[in-house]
Amino acid sequence: MQKAFQRIAIFGVGLIGGSFALALKKAGAVEQIVGVGRSQASLEKAQQLGIIDEIALNAEQALCNCDLVLIAAPVAQTGAILKAIYPHLQPGTIVTDAGSTKADVVAAARESLGEKIAQFVPAHPIAGRELNGPEAALVDLYVGKKAVITRLPENSDADVTRVAWAWQQCGAIIHHLEPAAHDAVFAAVSHLPHLLAYALVDDIARKPHADTLFQYAASGFRDFTRIAGSSPEMWRDISLANRAAMLQELDSYTARLSILRQHLVDADSEGIEGIYANAQRARHNWISAIEAAEKQQREGGD
Amino acid sequence: MQKAFQRIAIFGVGLIGGSFALALKKAGAVEQIVGVGRSQASLEKAQQLGIIDEIALNAEQALCNCDLVLIAAPVAQTGAILKAIYPHLQPGTIVTDAGSTKADVVAAARESLGEKIAQFVPAHPIAGRELNGPEAALVDLYVGKKAVITRLPENSDADVTRVAWAWQQCGAIIHHLEPAAHDAVFAAVSHLPHLLAYALVDDIARKPHADTLFQYAASGFRDFTRIAGSSPEMWRDISLANRAAMLQELDSYTARLSILRQHLVDADSEGIEGIYANAQRARHNWISAIEAAEKQQREGGD
Secondary structure (H helix, E strand, O other), X not given: OOOOEXXXXXXXXXXXXXXXHHHHHHOOOEEEEEEEOOOHHHHHHHHHOOOOOEEOOOHHHHHOOOOEEEEOOOHHHHHHHHHHHHHHOOOOOEEEEOOOOOHHHHHHHHHHHHHHHHHEEOEEXXXXXXXXXXXXXXXXXXXXXXXXXOOOOOOOHHHHHXXXXXXXXXXXXXXXXXXXXXXXXXXXXXXXXXXXXHHHHHHHXXXXXXXXXXXXXXXXXXXXXXXXXXXXXXXXXXXXXXXXXXXXXXXHHHHHHHHHHHHHHOOOHHHHHHHHHHHHHHHHHHHHHHHHHHHHHHHHOO | OOOOEEEEEEEOOOHXXXXXXXXXXXXXXXXXXXXXXXXXXXXXXXXXXXXXXXXXXXXXXXXXXXXXXXXXXXXXXXXXXXXXXXXXOOOOOEEEEOOOOOHHHHHHHHHHHHHHHHHEEOEEEOOOOOOOOHHHOOOOOOOOOEEEXXXXXOOOHHHHHHHHHHHHHOXXXXXXXXXHHHHHHHHXXXXXXXXXXHXXXXXXXXXXXXXXXHHHOOHHHHHHOHHHHOOHHHHHHHHHHXXXXXXXXXXXXXXXXXXXXXXXXXXXHHHHHHHHHHHHHHHXXXXXXXXXXXXXXXXXXX
């Protein structure tokens, strides 16, 4: 039986950090939450919204008597935040993060935390919205979602279990992956789709008759491009951090596009339908599997 | 003041034709609806669901005493359906369609209807779901959605007004475009996104570790690929019918992807963020414009 956290410090009280705070408070899994970040306005907003109890001016103040630290800032800032944390990191404090990439975060952590690396348990909750900031935080953002822990060889089982417990208190389901495997998977199913959606909206917006085009864009376009409403800074950082895996996925995708383009040029009815039908079938199977898992979760519990 | 239709024939009682039928019945804008189509099972289902009142065995039976005909089958079938209609098409009956492409439909109509071409008023309701068949039909599918009429020089004002009135009874807002302009616009904002979504799911499904990838795909992927759940046959036909415009849009898009790819290779932070931020801004403006229009519609009415 795990006991509640006494004091959690959250670096970055936006959508991800704010939703974590709200969920842990609701679960009674934390006594006090302190926020720290670049934007004083965001911190004050988070305090007004009851997301955090206190604002810390710096890492030293934030880490004082703290048993868990969550870094929920764009991934490119992880190294600098860990460097600021390092001198104030006491034994017994666990540091975790919520970054969408893991290999670069682990490398930054090794560099910044040195001999204290065992205290860093990297993680990634698979949830998001196309809105940012503390106002976007939701108490149930993580309910039924996956939280992937990419543990380090140095991590203790107890610390990994403690981080898993925190995410479970938010309603998340724990998965474990190696950092590199994590990055390869999310390059394919998350990072590349974001890049593709941004590219499409950018392409249309640059056309001289963009206004007419947007006027006739409907719900299909709206859903397809929803992720292009996400934070450009956050996704720039993810793209840079995971660019090797993203390039591989992008090249694989553009190779499929070339084949489809040739089918169009050839008016190859069977070729086009083959690709469309394979995709529709795969997506249908995927959605069915999700729905079955959700049903099992609702009925089975655990 | 338009009066209700006496008898409407619908070729293809699936999502599009079925929703048209349900909406017109609810509005009291039609006395009787007869369905005709390839699948006896779909027709019987549509009759059970109260979408149609009667099943016709052929075009002759369907067109008897009919004042409006809607063709709501995949666009490649339009020519064959119009050929079947032609010998039974009496003066005073208006024929319209709901095809997602218009230049090819107009060409097929000119060939099939000959001297009766003035009776054909081409149209395209901008609404859809990723589900097919009569069970997918919704009474409010067209409420607040656009219906684009691409009138022919031969059409009478009265016939165009009558078709517009039918769609207005379904809650749709009428727009007018030339057939070629229609096809160029929808290649960009609808047909290309469908192709891109199909290509992504197909690409992932072909990978040896597809199961792992799908396991971690989340809500962003779900929305991005929603349109890849659409009917492969319908979208094969649209792709073939509008392939010149789609190739142009695809080439424009892949040129943007090449630029973005080079930014990734160069780790060009500003270049990546420039594209992402431009897209996010354009999408935000588009969504704001939609929401303002919806608000005005709710408050203004008409």
